[in-house]
Amino acid sequence: MEFKKVNITLPAQLLEKSRQLIDRGLYSNFSDLVRSSLRREIKEDKELLTENNEWTNLVESIREDLKKTELAKLSEAEILKRIRRSREKIYDEDYA
Amino acid sequence: MMKIMPKEIIVVLDSNELIFGLIGKEQYPKILIGNLNKLKLNCSFRINRQIVKEVLDNIPNYHHGKFFRLIDYGIIKYDSKIIDKNLLNKYSNLKLKKGDNVIAAYAESVKAKTLISENRHFLKELKTRKFKIVNAEQFLKDILK
Numbered sequence: 648m649e650f651k652k653v654n655i656t657l658p659a660q661l662l663e664k665s666r667q668l669i670d671r672g673l674y675s676n677f678s679d680l681v682r683s684s685l686r687r688e689i690k691e692d693k694e695l696l697t698e699n700n701e702w703t704n705l706v707e708s709i710r711e712d713l714k715k716t717e718l719a720k721l722s723e724a725e726i727l728k729r730i731r732r733s734r735e736k737i738y739d740e741d742y743a
Numbered sequence: 744m745m746k747i748m749p750k751e752i753i754v755v756l757d758s759n760e761l762i763f764g765l766i767g768k769e770q771y772p773k774i775l776i777g778n779l780n781k782l783k784l785n786c787s788f789r790i791n792r793q794i795v796k797e798v799l800d801n802i803p804n805y806h807h808g809k810f811f812r813l814i815d816y817g818i819i820k821y822d823s824k825i826i827d828k829n830l831l832n833k834y835s836n837l838k839l840k841k842g843d844n845v846i847a848a849y850a851e852s853v854k855a856k857t858l859i860s861e862n863r864h865f866l867k868e869l870k871t872r873k874f875k876i877v878n879a880e881q882f883l884k885d886i887l888k
Contacts, residue, residue: 706777718801727861731842733801734841735842
């Protein structure tokens with residue numbers, strides 16, 4: 648594995664907290680801490696991006712489907728009226 | 744930049760937000776539903792049995808499968824329980840329309856901070872200190888402040 652050296656600038660407080668973690672033995676040195684933190688961050692971001700894409704794709708797919716339905720041709724007020732009718736009907740089924 | 748809010752603010756989504764957001768014609772519900780995956784970092788979105796049944800009653804049967812997949816995804820938490828009668832009566836006594844009392848009682852039962860709805864009756868007439876009632880536009884403006 649090839650390694651490259653980089654210089655980074657950190658707030659003093661963050662550096663101090665990093666030192667405390669190293670002193671407590673959680674990381675062997677500062678490079679080890681940065682490598683572990685970056686690996687964790689990259690893994691979490693990757694998971695988040697995958698999840699975001701799946702949600703967006705699913706919502707978009709439902710929108711495409713609904714575009715072709717009668718529902719999409721109704722106005723906002725007409726849809727609210729339909730939902731009101733459903734609300735009352737379902738209320739009667741479950742609570743009346 | 745998204746406003747930093749404490750985690751797990753409980754937000755109830757009314758059925759009209761889901762339906763408008765999924766049709767995608769109304770600007771703010773469209774943005775809201777399309778971005779629940781990002782907003783969930785700050786909010787826990789909830790729906791109940793009444794809300795799910797209303798959505799299913801309004802979208803064609805052959806699209807129900809994808810709607811269930813959306814719920815199964817886990818970004819919106821689904822509660823299947825029937826609302827407690829005492830709590831329901833509390834909101835019935837506030838002269839809410841039939842069924843609106845179920846949504847309001849549900850919001851209180853899960854200790855929601857916000858109920859998002861495009862239902863004007865809710866927005867105008869229900870005054871409660873238990874939770875805030877806003878439409879999608881207001882919710883997004885508040886969260887993006």
